[in-house]
Amino acid sequence: MSTLILHLPTARPGPATEYSYTLTADGHTALRHATAAAALLPEPTRPGGEVVAVVPARLLSWQRVQLPPGLPLGPGQQTPRLRSVLEGLLEDRVLDDATQLHFALQPDAQAGAPLWVAVCDRAWLREHLQALEAAGRRVSRVVPEFAPGPTTSGGPELCALGTPEEAYVVLTGQGPDLGVAVLPLTPMALTLARAAAPATALAGAADAADESTLPVRAEPAVAALAERTLGHQGQRMTLYTSSQRALDAARSDWDLAQFDLASTGRTRALRKAGSALSSALYAPQWRAARWGAGVLVVAHLVGLNALAWTERKALAAKQAGVRSTLTQTFPQVQVVVDAPVQMERELALLRQAAGSVSARDLEPLLAAAGAALPEGQLPTALEYTPGELRLRGVTLSPDDEAAIAVRLQAAGYRARMDDGSLLLRAEGNP
Structure with a gap:
């Protein structure tokens, strides 16, 4: 499915607000990446394409909660009661008023088990979605820039983002009970990441000459700064562009558009079907198939x-x-x-x-009709053409007609009532 991926700015929308966007046809390769105002954003390249909004990591708070058993959590069951339960659980954990925040549950959340809740400013998110919809770019899905859960490497990962004047790192993959951490770009961030590494990774590094190296990716704007800050610890950097980050975020199972910002069930079903079809048609892992x-x-x-x-x-x-x-x-x-x-x-x-007759001649037709007609049924007139005999003045009941048709068919003829007369035809006669 063709997708337009938008990075939501950290400030509230205004007349001069611009959105960094990535346009992709298959969800894995970027066709175009630029920045434009909402009214000048491109459309998805294929009919039925979706628009995905990415919420920056700095604007999201991740909370680990356990909801009471029996509480319905399905997409169509996000009721005010569920919202009230979340406000009560998170009221003492967040700095802002819980009623002013937007909550989103992790995919496939189950009551009675620990789950992640993404928290952000509700007014900020709603205003951006309304501004995009007013410009003709209705957002069908909202995803986090980074989300808790296992990473590609299976352990903690660091990503350096921002600008040289305001650089920061995002720490992910810290374990099932730790979410996404946003830290200043300092050597301490790498120390925390290594402290969060699983014991197996540290044990495997014991035989190495240096300390265990963790995956560190950096946006081009801060790559040099990250190299200077973390490179002296033997850490190598990998470039991670904003378009790559957008593509990875859009493939996430998360959808932050929940509660009062949720899309309809039909829209979700169509989006899921379109994503599956797009993946099968364009994703690299399906190339062999x-x-x-x-x-x-x-x-x-x-x-x-x-x-x-x-x-x-x-x-x-x-x-x-x-x-x-x-x-x-x-x-x-x-x-x-x-x-x-x-x-x-x-x-x-x-x-x-030779003077012989065939089943299409008059004599065989008369003989077959005489043998099949009920006793007392005599025609008043005869009409003959080669292969066809019409007997006028014959009156038959539906049962008699069916019985005559069966007897004549056994003799190689077809019979039916036609315009008050019995019509006989030799089989195979057009």
């Missing part, structure tokens, strides 16, 4: 064409055999147009010459 499906389709087409060619060849051989039989049996036939019809005509001429 797409090639396999293409080869299978080509093989089927080749097989069907080969089978059709064989059937056409067999049919042509049978038609040639019928024509050959006709011309060999009746040498006077020079031009073959419809071999079965011409052969039947020649056979009829032979019977006439």
Whole structure:
């Protein structure tokens, strides 16, 4: 699915607000990356594409809570009661008034088990969504820039972001009970990350010459500063552009558009189906499957064409055999147009010459009708054409008509009532 991914600015929207965006056709490769006002943002490149808004890590707070058992948590069950329960649990953990904050539960959350709740300023988020909708870019999903949970490396990871004047690092993958931490870009951040590393990673580093190195990524604007700050500890940097960050965030299972900001169930279902189809059509991990499906389709087409060619060849051989039989049996036939019809005509001429009758002649038709008609049923008039006999003045009940049709069919004739008369035809007669 074609996707327009927007980084929401940290300030509230205004006339001069611009959004950093990434446009992708498959969710894995960026087609374009730039900054523009809401009214000048591009549209998704394919019909049905979605717009995804990314909430910066600095504007999100992550809280670990456990909701009472039996509390419904489904997408269509985010009721005011659930909102009140969350406000009561988080009231003493947040600095702002809980009624002014927006809450979003982790995907597949279950009551009675610990779960993550993302918290941000509700008015700020609503105003940005309304500004984008007013510009014709309705946001279908809101995702966090970074989310708790396992990372690609399986351990803690650092990401240096911001500007040289205001640089910071985001620490993720600290474990199931620690969320996303935003820290100043100092050596202490790397020390905290190494302290949060699992024991297995530290044990594996015991045999190494240096301390365990953790994955550290940096935005190009602060890459040099991160290298100077953390590089003296033997840490190597990997560039991590904002477009790559946007693509990774958009592939997240999170959707912060919940409660009063939630989209409809139909929209969620269509978005899920579109994302699955887009992944199957464009995602790199499905490339082998797409090639396999293409080869299978080509093989089927080749097989069907080969089978059709064989059937056409067999049919042509049978038609040639019928024509050959006709011309060999009746040498006077020079031009073959419809071999079965011409052969039947020649056979009829032979019977006439020999004085014999066929099932299409009058005498067999009269004999079959006389044997099938009920006693006392006599026609008042006869009309005969080759292969067809019409008996007028015959009156039959539906049961008698069905019985006569069965008896005549056994003799090789078809019978039916037509315009107050009984019509008999020889089988095969057009």
